[in-house]
Amino acid sequence: MxxxxxxxxxxxxxxxxxxxxxxxxxxxxxxxxxxxxxxxxxxxxxxxxxxxxxxxxxxxxxxxxxxxxxxxxxxxxxxxxxxxxxxxxxxxxxxxxxxxxxxxxxxxxxxxxxxxxxxxxxxxxxxxxxxxxxxxxxxxxxxxxxxxxxxxxxxxxxxxxxxxxxxxxxxxxxxxxxxxxxxxxxxxxxxxxxxxxxxxxxxxxxxxxxxxxxxxxxxxxxxxxxxxxxxxxxxxxxxxxxxxxxxQEAQRILSDASDKAERQVIKAELQVALVNSQLAMDEDNHRQRLDEDYDEFQREVLARERELQRKATELTKQAEEIKRRQSELDGLQAEMRKKIIAREKALAEALHFKKLALKAFQAVKAWLAFVPALVLGARDAERLEGETQRLVESMTVLHEWPEPDFPPVEDSTEL
Missing domain, CATH: 3.30.930.30 (BirA Bifunctional Protein; domain 2)
Structure with a gap:
């Protein structure tokens, strides 16, 4: 069949x-x-x-x-x-x-x-x-x-x-x-x-x-x-x-065994096989745990790398902001230099005008008291003399006014 x-x-x-x-x-x-x-x-x-x-x-x-x-x-x-x-x-x-x-x-x-x-x-x-x-x-x-x-x-x-x-x-x-x-x-x-x-x-x-x-x-x-x-x-x-x-083979051997010692040997061999199987399983479980620990370690490393990259990006942005502000300060300093130079020029021109005015006044001062008496009446001469005296006082004050102290250009930002 x-x-x-x-x-x-x-x-x-x-x-x-x-x-x-x-x-x-x-x-x-x-x-x-x-x-x-x-x-x-x-x-x-x-x-x-x-x-x-x-x-x-x-x-x-x-x-x-x-x-x-x-x-x-x-x-x-x-x-x-x-x-x-x-x-x-x-x-x-x-x-x-x-x-x-x-x-x-x-x-x-x-x-x-x-x-x-x-x-x-x-x-x-x-x-x-x-x-x-x-x-x-x-x-x-x-x-x-x-x-x-x-x-x-x-x-x-x-x-x-x-x-x-x-x-x-x-x-x-x-x-x-x-x-x-x-x-x-x-x-x-x-x-x-x-x-x-x-x-x-x-x-x-x-x-x-x-x-x-x-x-x-x-x-x-x-x-x-x-x-x-x-x-x-x-x-x-x-x-x-x-x-x-x-x-089936193990069962046949056990059933055909003629004495207790032989059966115990066979049982011991089966137990050893089971123990070896359990040890192999434990080894696999241990390797699995190692793999899981390694994966966790990798995740931590990646997280730290991302954090460092984030901080590096923030530092780069801060450096760019500092550079931008430095550029603005440089522009402001240049503008202040221009203003100070213009102010110094104006003051210098004013001082020069002052010197020329004083020099001219000294030249005509002696004539101011004499000429009115010749062409004007006594009353008008007296009035002109008073105006002349006030002009003399004003020019005297201008003459005694201290010279301006010009700060150096490199210190202009402190102004």
């Missing part, structure tokens, strides 16, 4: 940018877990890949033949947001990690399940992206990868940044959780997981192979899972199928 292939889908929210960095390390095969999962004899990096960076005019240095760039989830996310002009909410996460799965036997029917030229692998990969774009919204997928250098296959990893218009700002924001709620409501279900399973199964049957069956829910299978931290396994590249196989 031929067993039909099954399909399933898994969606895990990406909470912080550190999760995306971890996915990049795993995709580029630099973390320990990815090294352990490599298939013996496989060429590292063999995979079907796609990234939206091929669309980005903002990224002219992208090389589609560079495997490291093809697997750089962090840069792809950054460029995807820039191209579409979308941002992030404070606590809304940074997108979704969506994994579509089809049983290996579906691919084994037409060739090697690790051969990139296997037509069913290529079809599965392309239809996974098309389904994700249709389900989560156009422009959601920014990177997809189907690894072929691991022991298993038939799992397409897709990284999505679903976005919707933010009600407060009116801008486009990444909102993975909100989109999952929309999917559940649209299917009239309480859980988006069930709606996605049905949606992916329907897509597989209509676009890939009608014989593909929907994966059975856990309520029917009764499957139990190891109590491993939910998303830490995903960050380290452990897919759902591999986790279930590891769990």
């Amino acid at each position: 031929t067993i039909p292939p099954f399909c399933s889908v898994r969606v895990v929210p990406l909470k912080t940018i550190n999760h995306i960095h971890a996915m990049t390390r795993h995709a580029q095969r630099v973390d320990a877990i990815s090294q352990e999962r490599l298939r013996e004899g496989a060429v590292i990096g063999t995979a079907l890949t796609w990234t939206s960076r091929t669309r980005d005019n903002l990224d002219p240095n992208f090389d589609p033949d560079d495997h490291a760039q093809q697997r750089d989830v962090s840069t792809a996310y950054k460029m995807h947001k820039a191209r579409l002009g979308i941002g992030e909410t404070k606590n809304g996460g940074v997108g979704l990690h969506v994994m579509t799965v089809i049983s290996e036997r579906h691919f084994a029917q037409v060739g090697d399940v690790h051969d990139p030229s296997n037509p069913r692998l290529k079809e599965f990969f392309e239809e996974s992206i098309a389904w994700a774009e249709k389900t989560f919204g156009s422009g959601s997928v920014y990177m997809a990868r189907l690894d072929l250098d691991e022991n298993g296959t038939g799992v397409a990893d897709m990284f999505l940044a679903p976005h919707r218009t933010d009600g407060r700002s009116g801008n486009q924001k990444v909102c993975g959780s909100k989109v999952l709620v929309e999917i559940a409501r649209k299917a009239r279900l309480k859980m988006s997981y069930t709606a996605l399973q049905t949606s992916w199964a329907t897509w597989c049957q209509s676009h890939i192979d009608p014989s593909i069956l929907r994966g059975r829910p856990v309520e029917e299978t009764g499957a139990k899972h190891l109590p491993v931290n939910t998303y830490k396994a995903v960050i380290n590249g452990i897919k759902e199928e591999a986790a279930e196989l590891a769990e």
